[in-house]
Amino acid sequence: MAKPVAIGLFGLGNIGSGLVSLLQERRKGIRDSTGLSISIKAICVKDTGKQRDAALSLEGIRITGDPQAIVQDPDIDVAVELMGGVEPASEMIIKALQHKKPVVTANKAALAAKGDEIFTAASSNGVGIFFEAAVCGSIPIIRVLQESLASDSIQAMFGIINGTTNYILTKMTFDSKEYDAALKEAQKLGFAEPDPAFDVLGNDAAQKLSILASLGFQSRFAEKDVSTEGISSIKKKDIQYADRLGYRIKLLASAKRCRGVENTVSLRVAPTLIPKQHLLSGVLNELNAIFLVGKYVGEQMYYGKGAGQYPTAAAVLSDVIFAAQHLTDAPFPFRNPFLGSKEIQDPLDGVSRFYLRCIVLDKPGVLAKIAGVLGTHGVSIASFTQEERSASGPVPIVLTTHEVSERQIHDAIKEIDALDVVKEKAVSLRIEDFS
Amino acid sequence: MAKPVAIGLFGLGNIGSGLVSLLQERRKGIRDSTGLSISIKAICVKDTGKQRDAALSLEGIRITGDPQAIVQDPDIDVAVELMGGVEPASEMIIKALQHKKPVVTANKAALAAKGDEIFTAASSNGVGIFFEAAVCGSIPIIRVLQESLASDSIQAMFGIINGTTNYILTKMTFDSKEYDAALKEAQKLGFAEPDPAFDVLGNDAAQKLSILASLGFQSRFAEKDVSTEGISSIKKKDIQYADRLGYRIKLLASAKRCRGVENTVSLRVAPTLIPKQHLLSGVLNELNAIFLVGKYVGEQMYYGKGAGQYPTAAAVLSDVIFAAQHLTDAPFPFRNPFLGSKEIQDPLDGVSRFYLRCIVLDKPGVLAKIAGVLGTHGVSIASFTQEERSASGPVPIVLTTHEVSERQIHDAIKEIDALDVVKEKAVSLRIEDFS
Numbered sequence: 030m031a032k033p034v035a036i037g038l039f040g041l042g043n044i045g046s047g048l049v050s051l052l053q054e055r056r057k058g059i060r061d062s063t064g065l066s067i068s069i070k071a072i073c074v075k076d077t078g079k080q081r082d083a084a085l086s087l088e089g090i091r092i093t094g095d096p097q098a099i100v101q102d103p104d105i106d107v108a109v110e111l112m113g114g115v116e117p118a119s120e121m122i123i124k125a126l127q128h129k130k131p132v133v134t135a136n137k138a139a140l141a142a143k144g145d146e147i148f149t150a151a152s153s154n155g156v157g158i159f160f161e162a163a164v165c166g167s168i169p170i171i172r173v174l175q176e177s178l179a180s181d182s183i184q185a186m187f188g189i190i191n192g193t194t195n196y197i198l199t200k201m202t203f204d205s206k207e208y209d210a211a212l213k214e215a216q217k218l219g220f221a222e223p224d225p226a227f228d229v230l231g232n233d234a235a236q237k238l239s240i241l242a243s244l245g246f247q248s249r250f251a252e253k254d255v256s257t258e259g260i261s262s263i264k265k266k267d268i269q270y271a272d273r274l275g276y277r278i279k280l281l282a283s284a285k286r287c288r289g290v291e292n293t294v295s296l297r298v299a300p301t302l303i304p305k306q307h308l309l310s311g312v313l314n315e316l317n318a319i320f321l322v323g324k325y326v327g328e329q330m331y332y333g334k335g336a337g338q339y340p341t342a343a344a345v346l347s348d349v350i351f352a353a354q355h356l357t358d359a360p361f362p363f364r365n366p367f368l369g370s371k372e373i374q375d376p377l378d379g380v381s382r383f384y385l386r387c388i389v390l391d392k393p394g395v396l397a398k399i400a401g402v403l404g405t406h407g408v409s410i411a412s413f414t415q416e417e418r419s420a421s422g423p424v425p426i427v428l429t430t431h432e433v434s435e436r437q438i439h440d441a442i443k444e445i446d447a448l449d450v451v452k453e454k455a456v457s458l459r460i461e462d463f464s
Numbered sequence: 465m466a467k468p469v470a471i472g473l474f475g476l477g478n479i480g481s482g483l484v485s486l487l488q489e490r491r492k493g494i495r496d497s498t499g500l501s502i503s504i505k506a507i508c509v510k511d512t513g514k515q516r517d518a519a520l521s522l523e524g525i526r527i528t529g530d531p532q533a534i535v536q537d538p539d540i541d542v543a544v545e546l547m548g549g550v551e552p553a554s555e556m557i558i559k560a561l562q563h564k565k566p567v568v569t570a571n572k573a574a575l576a577a578k579g580d581e582i583f584t585a586a587s588s589n590g591v592g593i594f595f596e597a598a599v600c601g602s603i604p605i606i607r608v609l610q611e612s613l614a615s616d617s618i619q620a621m622f623g624i625i626n627g628t629t630n631y632i633l634t635k636m637t638f639d640s641k642e643y644d645a646a647l648k649e650a651q652k653l654g655f656a657e658p659d660p661a662f663d664v665l666g667n668d669a670a671q672k673l674s675i676l677a678s679l680g681f682q683s684r685f686a687e688k689d690v691s692t693e694g695i696s697s698i699k700k701k702d703i704q705y706a707d708r709l710g711y712r713i714k715l716l717a718s719a720k721r722c723r724g725v726e727n728t729v730s731l732r733v734a735p736t737l738i739p740k741q742h743l744l745s746g747v748l749n750e751l752n753a754i755f756l757v758g759k760y761v762g763e764q765m766y767y768g769k770g771a772g773q774y775p776t777a778a779a780v781l782s783d784v785i786f787a788a789q790h791l792t793d794a795p796f797p798f799r800n801p802f803l804g805s806k807e808i809q810d811p812l813d814g815v816s817r818f819y820l821r822c823i824v825l826d827k828p829g830v831l832a833k834i835a836g837v838l839g840t841h842g843v844s845i846a847s848f849t850q851e852e853r854s855a856s857g858p859v860p861i862v863l864t865t866h867e868v869s870e871r872q873i874h875d876a877i878k879e880i881d882a883l884d885v886v887k888e889k890a891v892s893l894r895i896e897d898f899s
């Protein structure tokens with residue numbers, strides 16, 4: 030005997046339509062494997078008169094403009110929020126929770142902005158809030174952090190968690206494109222928005238990282254806690270120099286416990302050089318991955334599609350299944366993961382190796398000047414290359430440093446940029462060796 | 465208020481001791497993040513008089529030789545079986561389930577041999593059986609298959625799921641060792657047993673694959689359903705030829721739905737050439753990974769440590785936490801994943817590209833003879849190399865084929881081996897292009 034489960038859905042856009050179709054295709058398979066007979070009872074939309082895709086079968090589903098029709102219907106077991114945006118989505122989520130309905134959402138923005146209220150509503154009403162699809166689409170990293178790694182103590186997480194920027198950097202690396210051309214291609218293929226700022230400036234990755242870090246370190250972090258730098262100033266030539274040094278440039282999101290500083294973490298999104306032989310270097314195009322280090326499990330990686338209609342709808346549906354399996358009178362064993370409080374390290378105190386590129390005049394004594402400035406700031410050089418110039422004119426100097434703080438690098442660069450032999454602002458990028 | 469959870473443990477070997485230590489170190493952290501106060505109440509061991517590691521704190525834990533002391537103790541909430549071996553472990557697992565205690569086990573052998581009885585006992589008693597640690601140690605692939613991918617339809621799974629063979633092949637590839645030397649090194653480091661047969665012949669991987677495929681395809685598969693070939697006859701030179709062709713040789717476990725043949729799957733463990741740029745090629749040393757393709761989520765990969773005291777203990781403990789969070793009067797929503805039945809493809813019908821190496825006399829007409837035999841069997845050549853011989857004597861011919869069935873290749877090789885110009889038995893290995 031299959032157990033009937035009725036969904037009330039908010040929103041019928043791209044992901045919502047995907048969920049409707051996916052559920053139609055997979056209903057029998059899910060019934061066979063889980064014993065649940067899941068159907069959508071009602072969908073709340075902004076415009077009930079809007080023409081929908083003819084291929085989308087909405088038979089037997091009530092389409093309504095009234096959120097109360099979902100929130101107050103005692104026959105609806107699980108509310109699914111796929112409206113997007115902070116409001117009114119957050120309000121719908123909280124109302125459903127207050128009516129003791131477990132909620133599944135794919136809404137990263139709502140969680141980033143109203144996470145506290147949402148999680149408090151869930152725990153005070155004893156029902157679950159599920160949001161696998163809100164971070165990295167089909168990769169089940171939320172469930173993994175909440176369940177599988179509950180026994181461990183996470184030391185660090187590194188992610189390629191923005192598909193747009195990973196696609197652009199992949200094209201710059203393998204098709205030798207400059208940033209603008211690669212962005213245009215990404216836009217043409219739908220991997221970048223017409224206004225790409227939210228992705229390319231690193232904000233999307235920062236929002237995701239704040240949620241992952243909150244779960245991984247059991248503390249409340251917001252987007253503003255993440256030191257964020259985008260990829261729009263990355264040049265093809267830096268990707269090529271990095272390649273020769275054995276590195277790829279990726280927009281890396283990282284959350285680490287600071288060594289030797291109790292209760293402090295560093296949170297950062299920045300274009301970063303990572304060794305070519307590291308698994309994360311093999312994460313190409315629009316794909317996502319999270320590489321993490323647990324004190325006991327050691328290193329792990331989770332890889333998959335971070336977006337897309339069906340991958341996201343599948344993550345939503347797996348949350349619905351999980352929620353439906355936990356529809357008991359016993360309160361859902363849910364803890365607000367955002368209760369702890371940890372310190373955020375000042376980004377300038379963050380220590381790493383750096384890649385540095387300067388464009389200088391090809392004159393005697395230039396290298397000595399630059400090396401002198403670096404030495405003054407305690408920056409020690411690990412490797413150094415100066416290319417032979419093809420004609421008279423400026424030449425690039427590329428060097429890597431040993432571990433220094435970002436403060437030291439910033440101070441040194443400020444002084445280097447002021448040298449009269451330097452022709453362009455120096456470029457500095459972090460190197461992550463995962464050690 | 466933390467909720468107390470008492471564990472009854474069977475077995476105090478390497479993993480059992482790891483669990484005791486891990487729980488001591490993480491008790492407070494787990495209480496803070498989950499609200500559960502977990503402790504071990506009793507441990508059932510074979511020899512109660514045995515001297516234990518002095519560093520292991522067993523204070524407050526009852527050490528007993530009587531399994532009934534765990535099974536019948538109403539104060540024990542969760543039974544954990546870490547004895548290993550099929551019996552008496554399976555008996556203990558089933559007894560505990562019959563006493564309505566959820567069971568956590570790391571015992572792959574017991575599940576492979578007695579899975580039916582164990583899962584039946586779990587579902588008929590309405591309690592859960594959890595076995596994340598039994599397959600691929602710390603990688604949460606069991607939970608992922610049972611929960612996160614419940615919404616999807618898995619098309620194929622590919623795994624590097626045996627650490628011993630992956631370590632040996634890694635050393636053969638990067639340190640240019642022959643098999644025997646690499647095996648010896650693996651044994652010295654504890655990555656291979658003194659008798660390595662179970663690992664190097666592919667049986668361990670086949671047992672794991674049978675469990676993964678059972679969950680992924682909701683059907684009952686056993687080790688004997690897996691076409692299994694080990695790595696002991698792999699030569700360094702084949703690894704080198706593969707390298708020049710752009711491939712690495714890995715012991716690949718694969719489970720695929722057969723295209724165009726309803727309800728039929730192929731299950732195989734075999735040394736296989738995989739493209740160097742594929743993520744699985746970057747899984748080195750003793751590490752494990754499962755790469756899978758879902759109809760809706762697309763491709764995913766899960767990577768981590770497949771064995772080891774703490775990684776395995778951490779997986780056991782996360783199962784304990786999950787079991788403890790579901791200690792309600794409501795029956796655990798558990799379905800026997802081994803109920804379905806699917807056909808197993810005859811391995812000889814399996815189609816793929818192949819790598820072929822023959823050692824032949826360097827005489828006119830030799831190539832024509834070999835090509836002729838291949839042609840007779842419908843095997844079409846995709847690439848071909850013959851090295852210049854360094855002196856008179858036999859020379860290697862290395863070729864790759866287009867897609868053919870294993871039957872065709874076997875028949876062709878039988879005929880090639882009988883040619884008088886062929887000096888050694890031909891070597892054939894499958895090529896997996898993941899297409």
